[in-house]
Amino acid sequence: MSGADVALPVVFAALADDTRWGLLVRLGSAPASASALAAEFPVSRQAIAKHLAVLQETGLVTAEKAGREVRFTAVGATLSMIGRELETIAGGWDRRLSSIKAQAESAAPSTDQ
Template sequence: MSDPLDDLFGALADPTRRALMVRLVSKGPATATVLSADFPLTRQAVVKHLQALEAAGMVTPERQGREVRFRADPEPLAAAVGWLLDAGASWDRRIDRLRGRVGSRAGSTTREH
């Protein structure tokens, strides 16, 4: 019953996780083991971060043989942008302008609660 936004922003709140996302986006999918080599972290630590990102739907695990390759998933980011625009709507002209232009596409922008 927890708001997906919690997981989303929560995942984004950690610099390591943001870095992981950037890394996955720019250099493509990778396994936790590989990632742990590029970051000053244990494989297990990386795994935990990836789990947090997965819970937020920002990353998807894909098994290939004995490896598990993680791929970045953009969808949730749109939801985040959506909330930000909703929250800012009719608040400040700048944000309002943003909203107007993006609007239609931001799609599932409107949320419950």
């Protein structure tokens, strides 16, 4: 799945798990193998592999074979797309809240009497 194909609800469901979130943060700093990640996280190598598979399915990480090792890397394009979507949502809420504030202020009785 490419970054353009990723559905935000699926991504957020994947990131709702603390271990997957931690893996993504960790892979954002440098690529790593599943074995190296298993040494850094308090879960089994098999659990790490399953978490990495979910992150791959959502387009958040890629895997590249290097000899006998598979190295995982966070996908910046997908993360950037998610960030842009969240900024769009936040901008909509900011506009709504500003509108509500303006309406409340215009309807409030004057205290300057």
